[in-house]
Amino acid sequence: MSDFARHIRKSPFFIITLLILAKAELFRLTVFSAMSPLRLFIDFLSVLLISCLIELVPQRRLRQILYGVYWVLATFALLGATVYYRYFGSVATYTTLFELNQLPAVKSSVKSLITPMEALYLVDLLAFVVYAVVRRFRKRSRSGMLAYEPIRKSFKLPYSLATALVALTLISSVFAVRASADTPNELKRAELVGFSNYQASVIWNAFSAKREKPEIPMKDVPATKQALESKVQSAFASTSATNSTKGSETPAYFGSQKGKNLVMVQLEATQNFVIGLSVAGQEVTPVMNGLVKESLYFPQVFQQIGQGNTSDAEFMANTSIYPTGVVAMSKGYSNKDLPSLPKLFGNLGYTTMTLHPNEVTFWDRDKMYPALGFQTYYDKPYYTNDHFNSFGASDEELYRVGLQKLKEAAGSGNSFYAQFVSLSSHHPFEIPEDKQELTLPEDIAGTQLGNYLQAVHYTDKALGKLIQGLKDEGLWDNTVLVLYGDHFGLQEKDNDPADVSQKLGIDYHSKITRFNIPLIVHASGLEAARVERTGGQVDILPTLANLFGLSWSEDEFIPFGRDLLNADRNVIGMRYYLPTGSFFNDDILFIPGKGFEDGTAYSLKTHEQVTDFSQYKSDYEYILEWMKLSDEYVKQLPKHN
Ligand code: GP9
Numbered sequence: 075m076s077d078f079a080r081h082i083r084k085s086p087f088f089i090i091t092l093l094i095l096a097k098a099e100l101f102r103l104t105v106f107s108a109m110s111p112l113r114l115f116i117d118f119l120s121v122l123l124i125s126c127l128i129e130l131v132p133q134r135r136l137r138q139i140l141y142g143v144y145w146v147l148a149t150f151a152l153l154g155a156t157v158y159y160r161y162f163g164s165v166a167t168y169t170t171l172f173e174l175n176q177l178p179a180v181k182s183s184v185k186s187l188i189t190p191m192e193a194l195y196l197v198d199l200l201a202f203v204v205y206a207v208v209r210r211f212r213k214r215s216r217s218g219m220l221a222y223e224p225i226r227k228s229f230k231l232p233y234s235l236a237t238a239l240v241a242l243t244l245i246s247s248v249f250a251v252r253a254s255a256d257t258p259n260e261l262k263r264a265e266l267v268g269f270s271n272y273q274a275s276v277i278w279n280a281f282s283a284k285r286e287k288p289e290i291p292m293k294d295v296p297a298t299k300q301a302l303e304s305k306v307q308s309a310f311a312s313t314s315a316t317n318s319t320k321g322s323e324t325p326a327y328f329g330s331q332k333g334k335n336l337v338m339v340q341l342e343a344t345q346n347f348v349i350g351l352s353v354a355g356q357e358v359t360p361v362m363n364g365l366v367k368e369s370l371y372f373p374q375v376f377q378q379i380g381q382g383n384t385s386d387a388e389f390m391a392n393t394s395i396y397p398t399g400v401v402a403m404s405k406g407y408s409n410k411d412l413p414s415l416p417k418l419f420g421n422l423g424y425t426t427m428t429l430h431p432n433e434v435t436f437w438d439r440d441k442m443y444p445a446l447g448f449q450t451y452y453d454k455p456y457y458t459n460d461h462f463n464s465f466g467a468s469d470e471e472l473y474r475v476g477l478q479k480l481k482e483a484a485g486s487g488n489s490f491y492a493q494f495v496s497l498s499s500h501h502p503f504e505i506p507e508d509k510q511e512l513t514l515p516e517d518i519a520g521t522q523l524g525n526y527l528q529a530v531h532y533t534d535k536a537l538g539k540l541i542q543g544l545k546d547e548g549l550w551d552n553t554v555l556v557l558y559g560d561h562f563g564l565q566e567k568d569n570d571p572a573d574v575s576q577k578l579g580i581d582y583h584s585k586i587t588r589f590n591i592p593l594i595v596h597a598s599g600l601e602a603a604r605v606e607r608t609g610g611q612v613d614i615l616p617t618l619a620n621l622f623g624l625s626w627s628e629d630e631f632i633p634f635g636r637d638l639l640n641a642d643r644n645v646i647g648m649r650y651y652l653p654t655g656s657f658f659n660d661d662i663l664f665i666p667g668k669g670f671e672d673g674t675a676y677s678l679k680t681h682e683q684v685t686d687f688s689q690y691k692s693d694y695e696y697i698l699e700w701m702k703l704s705d706e707y708v709k710q711l712p713k714h715n
């Protein structure tokens with residue numbers, strides 16, 4: 075061990091370059107499950123670039139420190155990105171660092187994502203630390219004092235060679251990044267150019283996007299949107315939710331819920347497969363199952379969140395704008411005057427509020443809620459902490475307080491729009507024992523799947539209390555209740571689809587079933603129906619706008635979803651948890667490769683792979699342009715005061 079450590083101290087250039095390269099390859103193997111001599115060479119050049127830059131520093135001591143920093147930073151960046159990939163299925167970038175302050179609140183989630191494999195990233199650093207401590211200890215016991223022993227001779231690249239290598243490796247990195255710039259799929263891009271080149275390219279793109287003029291000026295957004303809609307299918311033009319009152323015929327359901335209250339509950343980590351599911355003779359979600367029988371139920375809706383997870387789902391449901399995927403929308407766009415559902419209702423004299431039992435600063439909601447135009451928010455301090463999970467209060471407590479607020483709002487004589495964001499079924503789904511009411515078979519109990527079912531069962535039960543409360547307060551008949559899931563719950567790494575399928579007696583697909591969330595709209599007098607149209611979280615606002623008869627002009631608002639009750643066809647984009655260019659239409663889930671042709675498609679009906687998907691090429695081209703348009707739109711929105 076001491077030889078290894080001495081080498082690091084004497085000739086860090088070789089050994090640290092090699093160690094970081096080894097870790098870059100470990101990352102490649104874990105994330106992309108593939109390695110090739112060409113990719114290894116590209117990684118080598120990018121690792122070498124930093125080492126050679128350090129070699130240009132003349133002071134030996136400073137060089138040593140920089141190597142140490144390089145070693146530690148690269149190790150933790152790659153290790154962190156590996157764990158991050160396991161949850162998000164995306165390669166972390168510098169913007170992920172903005173979320174580090176949230177780590178303490180989700181430490182149990184992070185812990186459950188770490189595997190023993192991660193130790194491989196750390197062995198060399200640990201060995202070095204042990205060596206350094208032992209060496210110091212020995213020295214102290216010999217001389218009775220601490221002393222730094224300078225290394226008199228250490229290896230250093232000749233200045234001219236280091237300069238030449240910097241130039242060469244820099245050119246090769248720029249070349250690799252440029253060659254992959256046309257690949258929309260971020261995962262593929264990261265795989266092609268390697269971790270550090272990918273980081274450099276993301277930073278460069280963000281920097282140049284700031285300086286460049288918008289590609290589609292605001293005044294051209296409506297026309298571009300219209301053109302895109304008709305490009306995919308002329309039917310889109312007539313079902314566009316730009317302004318529901320604009321079409322020649324009145325859309326179905328238009329204004330049927332006008333003037334009623336809206337209570338919209340975003341259910342944490344609730345996937346659609348739990349609806350109607352029974353385990354060992356017990357219904358997992360009896361309350362929602364009952365509701366479905368008397369509601370509009372949309373079983374083919376999918377998550378579309380980006381880096382902002384729960385908060386992105388809130389953002390989308392209230393704006394019908396796609397998350398850019400580059401940053402949590404709450405962090406990146408809360409300075410904007412966001413067109414939104416709370417504002418549309420607010421303009422009609424509604425009282426608007428949002429309720430969530432976590433700290434409001436989590437995901438910068440303290441900035442997002444005002445930007446969305448919610449008049450009031452009720453966060454952590456409003457709830458009695460019943461220590462349900464690491465965030466604090468339970469859903470029952472959320473609804474207890476919420477019902478009081480709804481009662482007060484109703485008392486003022488105004489209609490209200492209240493959004494609830496539930497939290498009790500948060501990953502890793504470990505809820506208090508006395509709240510676990512399902513009796514699960516042995517092979518499910520105690521697994522993540524078992525914990526998930528228990529947590530969702532609790533979420534459902536708490537929801538029942540909200541519904542009962544609304545009935546008791548006499549609000550039920552005049553309130554539209556909307557439920558939807560924010561994103562998947564079951565982690566891919568802990569739940570083999572075949573195993574889940576076998577245990578639950580369903581056909582669980584690792585992507586289609588995982589990203590499928592429920593959407594339920596209940597209103598007294600609204601006839602129950604199962605609406606099979608494919609949809610996403612961007613479609614929630616246009617669908618509700620139609621039901622409530624809300625309208626607007628293009629200057630005020632440009633939503634990027636569709637009214638699911640009137641659309642004849644739908645294509646929705648997904649990025650971040652799947653690479654950019656992925657989409658769901660009414661038939662398939664498509665995931666691109668480098669482009670369309672080398673992509674993969676799965677039938678939504680059978681979950682089987684579809685080999686001939688050429689007919690959907692226009693959907694692929696459309697969704698890329700559509701999401702770009704949404705990005706251009708949100709970027710150009712004016713700042714709010
Ligand atoms: C906490 C909640 C966390 O406020 O948003 O949920 P997550 O975003 O991790 O799903």
Ligand code: MN
Pocket residue numbers: 342343383384560561
């Ligand atoms: Mn969530």
